[in-house]
Amino acid sequence: MSAPAVVQVAPEAQQLARPSRVGRAGFALGLAIVGVILLAALVGNALIPQDPFAQDLNNRLQPPFWMEGAQPAHLFGTDQLGRDYLARLVYGARISLLIGTLTVITSGLIGITLGVLGGFFGGRVDDVVLFAITTRLSIPVVLVALAVVGLMGSSFSLVVATLGLLLWDRFAVVARATTMQVRTLDYVNAAWCAGASTAHILLREILPNIASHLAVVATLEMALAILLEAALSFLGLGVPPPLPSWGLMIAEGKDYMFFSPWVIMIPGIALVLLVLAINLVGDGLRNILATGQR
């Protein structure tokens, strides 16, 4: 009687353990979209003959290729100052990805350092770290970002610094919790027994073994940073014009949206695609790493 039961349980357990086919497809799709956008950001402006900053007031608000009256020179049309929309979109991808990456690096450095130290040393150190995390969690991100950028004027580096200094909380929480789990494991004890220094334990025994969790956090934070940058730029407090940030493009286009809807549709869709793709990659990463645990 017990044999069929075992057979029945086995495939279920396998299904639980392995990411579903949909999940894998999502991961692949996410990677593909991020890859395309990354490629566009890196080499796009070299391939497109139009200059994203060159104005041409005779050719304002030209429609994109799927509408009537489109010009072959401007595939995605032009904006209210006659600048090529495709060139600006591709240049904007560079801004979005750059801000996302730099923010994740800054906030990751802060959060992971704090979290690992708190989780590893415990006691007083951990009290300080926990206090920092709860303090940070009680501060509304968008409000502070608005205040800072509003007070000090908008610039690319200020946006990165502000977001980086604000978005480290999730890194800290995850790093702290996973460090606490890992630091009592046998191989850490074994490393102590082999005469390892504290720095070695932190950098070689603990960090590599919590890296998978942090990678997932990094993708989610990156998507969040990109969205926040777009929001700030939309409010006119992010990347200063004439830099073509997607959020800024939406803001500049909103006056013309009734008669030329593509000026906000195109950067809007690009933004949705990028954030969705990064989230898909993050989810896929989490599934793969959760089941790939050795």
Place this chain on the structure above:
Amino acid sequence: MSLLEIEDLAVTFGGRTAAVRGVSLGVEPGETHCLVGESGCGKSVTALAVMGLLAPGAARRATRLRFAGNDLLTLSDRGMARLRGNTMSMIFQEPVTSLNPAFTVGSQMAEVMTRHKRVSRSAALERAVELMGRVGITAPELRLGQFPHQLSGGLRQRVMIAMALMCDPQLLVADEPTTALDVTVQAQILRLLASLKRDFGLAILLITHDLGIVARVADRVSVMYAGEVVERAATADLFAAPQHPYTRGLLSCVPVPGKVQRDRPLGSIPGVVPTIAPGFAGCAFRSRCAHAEATCAHEISRRSAGAGHDYLCRLAPRESALQPA
């Protein structure tokens, strides 16, 4: 002079629990010394206290704690780190979790050596291959590049042992090294430890609860109960004439072919190891002992039962071998 001398070692946790109370023992060079006892007797804590790796919050006191000419009581953290993995190494119970999953076996082994000795990484890797061959790992060059999860439990324990030997230590502390392994692999590992002791003159402090292992590999035995060494003897003496009721109880729990009668239950010691608070006096075993009397609540002095054999009980030495308790 002993390689490792422990005198009157005491460990308390947060002032509430006395995990180790007045343990004294010596390990000679090239000797296998077994610490035996139930779970919670303070065996592992004793070993960790020697390595200087007690958890924060634990307090260690001793009148003497010397290893190979170093006074471990006054040695700095840095000095301890220099000894650990170098002249004193330790292996653990769970080979499955004792290796860092993020790095290859070879890099972890080489690291131990480059940390302590002035050798190049390639020389360390060569030494790793040599030792892996020595501990019976087939195709050692192949294993160097593998990750721990690609190895079986027995292989991982061999890797751990090889890693512990990288710097040619004088003392190997083995905390239940075979508990997590199959019986056949267990036997192989024990044979390996015995041969390493012979070939390298390695002293081994072996922690175990398995008297079968003790009988096979130990030269001397210290029986621990509730943080105390209740009986110390050469292995042969201990098995021939166990004195402390706890030792006798432990031995009666082991089935011996031909001696166990079919219709009689196997011996057991009722109850569990008590948690001892500081200030406890008298014999800790008295609550579980068949010979307990009112005097057992007072301080007990050590009695001798022959050369190098003493025990902590009010009962007079007995000649006899084991009899049903």
